Amino acid sequence: MKKFHMIIDLEKCVGCFNCMLACKDEHVGNKWLPYTEEQQKHEDKWICPTMIERGEAPYTEVTYVTRLCQHCDNAPCAKKYPDVFVKRSDGVMLIDYRKAKNKDLVDACPYGMVSWNDELGCAQKCTGCSHLIDDGWKEPRCVQTCPLRALQTVYCEDHEWEKIVEKQGLKPITDGSNKPRVMYKNLYYYNKCFVKGALCFDQNGIEEAAIDAKVELLVGGICVAQTQSDFLGEFYIDRIPKNSGKMQIRATYGDFEPLVADFEIKTKSVVLDALKFGGGTGKPAVILPNEHANEQALTHMIPKDAEAARKAFAHKK
Numbered sequence: 001m002k003k004f005h006m007i008i009d010l011e012k013c014v015g016c017f018n019c020m021l022a023c024k025d026e027h028v029g030n031k032w033l034p035y036t037e038e039q040q041k042h043e044d045k046w047i048c049p050t051m052i053e054r055g056e057a058p059y060t061e062v063t064y065v066t067r068l069c070q071h072c073d074n075a076p077c078a079k080k081y082p083d084v085f086v087k088r089s090d091g092v093m094l095i096d097y098r099k100a101k102n103k104d105l106v107d108a109c110p111y112g113m114v115s116w117n118d119e120l121g122c123a124q125k126c127t128g129c130s131h132l133i134d135d136g137w138k139e140p141r142c143v144q145t146c147p148l149r150a151l152q153t154v155y156c157e158d159h160e161w162e163k164i165v166e167k168q169g170l171k172p173i174t175d176g177s178n179k180p181r182v183m184y185k186n187l188y189y190y191n192k193c194f195v196k197g198a199l200c201f202d203q204n205g206i207e208e209a210a211i212d213a214k215v216e217l218l219v220g221g222i223c224v225a226q227t228q229s230d231f232l233g234e235f236y237i238d239r240i241p242k243n244s245g246k247m248q249i250r251a252t253y254g255d256f257e258p259l260v261a262d263f264e265i266k267t268k269s270v271v272l273d274a275l276k277f278g279g280g281t282g283k284p285a286v287i288l289p290n291e292h293a294n295e296q297a298l299t300h301m302i303p304k305d306a307e308a309a310r311k312a313f314a315h316k317k
């Protein structure tokens with residue numbers, strides 16, 4: 001049987017809140033029984049983007065993480081209240097509106113996805129817009145309204161979904177034990193760290209950008225990822241697991257002596273002070289036309305001789 005699944009892509013979401021407004025438009029002032037009572041005008045947000053900031057001045061990145069009920073297959077809410085939280089055959093979790101007048105139901109979801117409707121005195125949450133889907137709609141209102149297609153519903157067999165999850169690298173926002181039907185793409189914007197820095201050298205008293213310098217990320221002296229500085233001399237390595245500990249950036253450029261910078265990844269991304277090449281013969285690298293490398297392609301290119309470190313690093317990821 002084709003079942004409900006949802007993909008939320010952090011790379012596409014811009015935090016426009018259209019999804020939340022569409023949900024309100026569909027459910028405020030509209031009673032869709034037996035699916036759900038109407039949503040209250042204020043407070044309740046069955047779907048909501050939250051802003052996440054990574055980095056620090058002068059370089060920060062903003063991402064929006066949109067959350068809604070994950071329609072878990074191993075749902076803590078249903079374990080606690082099996083007669084109230086009811087799974088449909090298409091995988092959508094509903095609250096039985098006739099048994100929802102209990103404020104304790106709000107705490108049954110450890111992910112904060114059940115809200116309390118003060119006006120009607122009942123617990124509520126996302127219904128997957130089942131009233132529309134049962135009426136022939138192809139997707140819920142929030143998905144239909146998202147201007148960037150950051151939300152996508154996939155109605156397919158569960159074994160087909162497993163292949164999609166693997167192919168697209170989808171991740172749960174939880175530890176996965178709840179078996180969510182809502183999965184995230186590019187979740188590293190939310191749960192991984194980056195290191196960012198800039199490289200320069202002195203030329204006749206003027207600081208010039210060190211373009212196309214080789215930049216390596218070292219763990220225990222072994223390279224686990226590498227990239228090149230861009231036309232501003234800046235470099236950026238992402239998807240570093242939180243709490244990776246002490247690391248180094250080693251930068252090499254032309255005939256200058258290599259630069260090494262120590263830093264530590266705890267729970268936040270790191271923006272290094274500008275690094276200036278000085279020692280050696282002082283000759284900058286020769287940059288040929290079209291030689292500038294694709295940073296994306298090079299990021300995480302891992303040398304074969306660092307296989308052990310690569311495995312350890314990949315395991316942590």
Ligand code: SF4
Binds near residue numbers: 017018049066147148
């Ligand atoms: S409508 Fe789409 S882009 Fe806008 S906040 Fe919601 S998920 Fe993000």
Ligand code: SF4
Binds near residue numbers: 071077125
């Ligand atoms: S996200 Fe919360 S409310 Fe939704 S199914 Fe999972 S445990 Fe239940």
Ligand code: SF4
Binds near residue numbers: 023046047127129141
């Ligand atoms: S699927 Fe429907 S009920 Fe759920 S958040 Fe989207 S619009 Fe709201």
